[in-house]
Amino acid sequence: MFYAEKCDLCGECLSSCQYLNYDLERAKREMEELVNGGCPPVVESCVTCVACNQVCPKGANPFDLINERQEETGALGIPEESFEKFAQLHNLPTMVFEGDADKPAMNLCIVGSMVREQLEGSFFNGLTMVEGADYFCTLGYVHLGRPGLVKENMARFVKNLTALEKDEIICFHDDCYAALKVKTKEYGIDVPFKVTHLFEYIANQLKMRKDEIKPVRIKVAYQAPCASRYCPEKDRFLEEIFDLLGVTRVHRKYDGENGLCCGAPLMARDRARALEIKLKNVEDAVEHGAEAMIFLCPMCFLNLRKLCRERNVRPVFISELCYHALGEKDY
Ligand code: SF4
Ligand code: SF4
Numbered sequence: 001m002f003y004a005e006k007c008d009l010c011g012e013c014l015s016s017c018q019y020l021n022y023d024l025e026r027a028k029r030e031m032e033e034l035v036n037g038g039c040p041p042v043v044e045s046c047v048t049c050v051a052c053n054q055v056c057p058k059g060a061n062p063f064d065l066i067n068e069r070q071e072e073t074g075a076l077g078i079p080e081e082s083f084e085k086f087a088q089l090h091n092l093p094t095m096v097f098e099g100d101a102d103k104p105a106m107n108l109c110i111v112g113s114m115v116r117e118q119l120e121g122s123f124f125n126g127l128t129m130v131e132g133a134d135y136f137c138t139l140g141y142v143h144l145g146r147p148g149l150v151k152e153n154m155a156r157f158v159k160n161l162t163a164l165e166k167d168e169i170i171c172f173h174d175d176c177y178a179a180l181k182v183k184t185k186e187y188g189i190d191v192p193f194k195v196t197h198l199f200e201y202i203a204n205q206l207k208m209r210k211d212e213i214k215p216v217r218i219k220v221a222y223q224a225p226c227a228s229r230y231c232p233e234k235d236r237f238l239e240e241i242f243d244l245l246g247v248t249r250v251h252r253k254y255d256g257e258n259g260l261c262c263g264a265p266l267m268a269r270d271r272a273r274a275l276e277i278k279l280k281n282v283e284d285a286v287e288h289g290a291e292a293m294i295f296l297c298p299m300c301f302l303n304l305r306k307l308c309r310e311r312n313v314r315p316v317f318i319s320e321l322c323y324h325a326l327g328e329k330d331y
Contacts, residue, residue: 001186002065006058013052013062044075048143049261050229070145082268094132104168114298121323134160139175143265168194178230199237206244215246221285224259225297245325252288262300292316
């Protein structure tokens with residue numbers, strides 16, 4: 001939700017955007033036009049990375065305003081077939097794998113089939129796993145310029161998770177965490193269970209098994225998902241994980257607030273631009289000496305792994321890095 005009362009039109013959001021190359025004057029001008037109901041060029045050029053929500057020092061959420069305008073105008077020009085393909089996710093079979101009654105549930109949203117290997121390990125033993133249409137958070141609609149559909153689906157999503165009658169739900173998919181922690185508040189939807197991010201869950205598991213960890217002395221880059229921009233405070237758990245594992249996160253150009261999108265949201269409407277962004281991202285990791293790129297989002301992983309391998313940067317999902325350190329399996 002854009003908070004107009006917090007925005008002083010400083011222009012910092014759009015002048016910091018990695019994809020626009022705006023000076024401060026242009027950034028202020030386009031923000032003013034947006035706030036006044038107009039549709040400046042940023043509405044079409046935006047890659048929907050959500051970074052400007054994180055950058056805004058006033059917490060005004062400029063991306064949410066841009067996203068609203070994208071929905072009103074259709075400026076992103078998303079091909080109908082891409083929209084229909086995404087909407088097919090509502091037809092995924094719902095599955096519930098019962099775990100121990102006293103353990104939390106983990107929501108795999110619509111990524112279950114993409115992450116079976118990443119789930120093979122002792123961390124997740126005994127958890128109730130749920131996935132499919134009933135547990136689809138739908139946050140991905142923001143990348144299609146349709147935030148209204150996220151709002152439309154949120155009460156159903158929360159209701160289905162609540163019906164599991166668990167005190168705690170762990171979100172495997174970063175989108176679900178952002179949806180439950182941020183979007184529900186904006187929509188006034190009560191969430192009657194504790195929401196735990198995968199990083200927090202993994203960090204706690206590692207702390208309990210500290211003596212079993214064999215340090216992994218490698219240099220890594222991290223690929224943050226777009227959804228992390230809604231609630232970057234949980235990234236402190238990632239730092240804990242890296243410390244516990246003994247890996248070093250390289251200080252690279254495209255990290256933190258300046259991180260780049262994996263390119264997935266752009267593939268359908270501007271493939272050449274998406275490839276350019278992907279290359280910039282992976283080359284930056286190479287230049288800064290990263291031996292591996294660590295992933296949280298399955299979509300980022302699928303979208304960047306080939307390029308990473310071509311550049312000798314090993315693509316590694318966060319859970320697999322941990323299993324390697326615990327001697328459970330190689331990555
Ligand atoms: S949204 Fe935030 S960063 Fe952008 S102009 Fe308004 S106050 Fe400044
Ligand atoms: S969402 Fe990303 S691409 Fe769009 S204006 Fe904000 S920073 Fe730029």
